[in-house]
Amino acid sequence: MxxxxxxxxxxxxxxxxxxxxxxxxxxxxxxxxxxxxxxxxxxxxxxxxxxxxxxxSRDELLTALIIDAYDSLGEAAEAAYAKVSGESPARQWVAVCEAVREWALARPHEYALIYGSPVPGYTAPSTTVPAAARVGLLMIGIVRDAYQDKGVAQWKLPAELRPEARRMAEDLAPDLPPEVVVVLIGAWAQLFGLVNFEVFGQFNRVVEDRGTFFRHAAGQLAHHVGLVYPQSGAKEH
Amino acid sequence: MxxxxxxxxxxxxxxxxxxxxxxxxxxxxxxxxxxxxxxxxxxxxxxxxxxxxxxxSRDELLTALIIDAYDSLGEAAEAAYAKVSGESPARQWVAVCEAVREWALARPHEYALIYGSPVPGYTAPSTTVPAAARVGLLMIGIVRDAYQDKGVAQWKLPAELRPEARRMAEDLAPDLPPEVVVVLIGAWAQLFGLVNFEVFGQFNRVVEDRGTFFRHAAGQLAHHVGLVYPQSGAKEH
DNA sequence: CCAAAGCAAGAGCAGTGCTCTCGATTGTGT
DNA sequence: ACACAATCGAGAGCACTGCTCTTGCTTTGG
Missing domain, CATH: 1.10.10 (Arc Repressor Mutant, subunit A)
Structure with a gap:
């Protein structure tokens, strides 16, 4: 411009x-x-x-850093996705998860800025929203492709969750069934729960070989959202 | 004393x-x-x-508050557990998860102190470790009881994770099979991922009816660690 | 070419964590 | 019971912080 x-x-x-x-x-x-x-x-x-x-102000400097951090993380995730775009959706999923983890471990303080406690005024400025959504949208895209290819596993939703599930699906991925969107949002939050615990030291005297543990947990998440490894025989529940 | x-x-x-x-x-x-x-x-x-x-110092005051917060959260979780000790393990699990969530939503800043980014000197003092373990131990206990009763679902672990899984099981729950301990630790981190996202506002324009969404996600976690609802017909994988 | 806008510099204000010194109070050993 | 030692509250002070305001200088655009 x-x-x-x-x-x-x-x-x-x-x-x-x-x-x-x-x-x-x-x-x-x-x-x-x-x-x-x-x-x-x-x-x-x-x-x-x-x-x-x-x-x-100092807080404005911090929010600028926050936006940059979201963008940097989003780029790292998208770069990792680009490298495995030919492989199976489950592998793509795990690759993106591992990219997020590695980005976070390399810059713990920058990661804390965006996924730790919000330090400025407790209410995140709305300008950060689009940058924050990049990783989530990428993960939705992976599942969308897999779904259009061959469908994903389906879970029954309890009745009280159906309206909210429809709402979320309409906003985020109208072409995906609400059941899938619900587990997708859950998996999104859970991924960052795993990264949080590792970056912030909660795994310190608990998990030692954190790399393989994380890879396994990310694979489980992929399986949970309906993606299956080609060689793994489990095709359905 | x-x-x-x-x-x-x-x-x-x-x-x-x-x-x-x-x-x-x-x-x-x-x-x-x-x-x-x-x-x-x-x-x-x-x-x-x-x-x-x-x-x-100010940091020592904060660590004192951190320890108190861990204890307060542990007590809230244990109180919730005591109220449903007669029900099914899955219900116990969900009750504890919801207690954690409600405690966090009622005291977001105190929650941020213990599960947000570590604010003092980035390395958590070792004195906080025992207090931090209470919720995790409670969740292990729930699964242990369910396991001794009738066993839980089993997952196959990839070969590269087996040694680490054995290590974790020895340290945390020698009476549980390593497969269960692995998914338990993962579920523990993922629970706090869900709570984090809600407390820190990541769900803001994404999930609206967060209570039922969380209850559902916690139930999925329970299912994932091998606990099943009595009325749900799914007994095994 | 000149007025207007953008800029760096300095002084200054209120607030912070923390240290040190000084009496006064309290607890303890002989 | 007395003296010594430990503990405590108060005040002054240091180095630092975020932020504001005023003062000049430089660049820009009409």
């Missing part, structure tokens, strides 16, 4: 990027709690008040 | 409790990030330096 702006505008985007980069460095080093505007400015050789020309 | 200590010691424990109570109040009102030692002292009518006689 505005690539060929004036020199002033280009300088502005450069400084903005430099601020975010330095903030990310401090975030990785010390965590979100100790991220200091003044320290960022100091490291960049400017005075702290100048930084407010680019971000009106 | 030391109930009948001197008046000095009793006053100390009283002041300590008052500090923690006020800190909990501020935590519920503003979140962990804005919890201030000086504000706590101010509200209690003492000067900030006096507070350091009771907690050597």
């Amino acid at each position: 505005s690539t060929a702006q004036g020199a002033r505008a280009r300088a502005r985007t450069e400084v903005t990027a430099a601020i975010k980069d330095e903030a990310r460095r401090q975030l990785a080093a010390e965590g979100a709690a100790k991220l200091s505007l003044r320290a960022v400015a100091r490291e960049l050789g400017m005075v702290s008040s100048a930084l407010y020309r680019y971000f009106p | 030391s109930t009948a200590q001197g008046a000095r010691a009793r006053a100390r424990t009283e002041v300590t409790a008052a500090i923690k109570d006020e800190a909990r109040r501020q935590l519920a009102a503003e979140g962990a990030a804005k919890l201030s030692l000086r504000a706590v002292a101010r509200e209690l009518g003492m000067v900030s330096s006096a507070l350091y006689r009771y907690f050597p």
Whole structure:
């Protein structure tokens, strides 16, 4: 869009990027709690008040980092998906799950920013919503392809959940049966439960070989949403 | 133990409790990030330096609150379990899951303290470990009882996971088969994934009727660890 | 070419975690 | 019962934080 702006505008985007980069460095080093505007400015050789020309508050800087983190995670997941797009849906699913896990383990503090407790004002700004949805949409896409290919396993829903299930299916994937959407949303949350526990140390004296444990759990999730490994004989419940 | 200590010691424990109570109040009102030692002292009518006689640092106050939160959550889960101890294991499981969810929704900031991103020094102090294990042990107990009664469904483990599964089973529940322990740990993490997403707002424009959705997901988890509802005809895989 | 906008710098305010010192109070051993 | 030691509250103070406001300088656009 505005690539060929004036020199002033280009300088502005450069400084903005430099601020975010330095903030990310401090975030990785010390965590979100100790991220200091003044320290960022100091490291960049400017005075702290100048930084407010680019971000009106510390919380706005953090939300910018949050959006970037969502995008970075989404790109990592999509890149992993692209590499296995020819394989079976179950393998695609597990590959995306493992990409999420590896991204999180490599940047625990950035991950904490988006899937830990919300640190700014407890209510996530609505601007983060589209970026946050990328991984979820990718997982929906995998299941959609598998469903259009050959169908997925079906679960009976209890009566009291049927209206809500229809609602969710309409919003998220009108071409998928509500039963599938329900287990999909559950699996989505459960995936991040597994990653959370590993990143935040809840598995510390419990699970040792966390890589193979996670791969297995992700495979179980794939199976739960109706995707089956080709070699695994289990075709139905 | 030391109930009948001197008046000095009793006053100390009283002041300590008052500090923690006020800190909990501020935590519920503003979140962990804005919890201030000086504000706590101010509200209690003492000067900030006096507070350091009771907690050597802000982080130590927070860890005390963390341990209390783990204990409070454990008690809530155990109380819910006690109320349904006569019913089927699957119902017990779901009851405990719902107790965890309700505890978390009633105290989102306290929940964030223990299952959100670790705020103090990123490495959880080892003193919190026993308190953190209570909910997990309770869930293991439910499955253990069900297993000793009539056995639970069995899953085949991939070869590369067998050694780790044996390790985990030895440490956590030597009387349970490794296959069960593996899915149990996974279900434990996934339960908190569901609660996390709801408490932290990830379900906001996605799931509307979150109570019934959660109940259903918890039931699926119960089924996954091998517990079956009596009326549901599915007895095996 | 000149006014308007964008910018960096500095001072300053209120608040924070934490340390140190100083009396006063309390508990304990002889 | 007395003296010593430990404990406690209060105050001052340090280094730091987020943020605001004013002051000049530079760039930009009409």
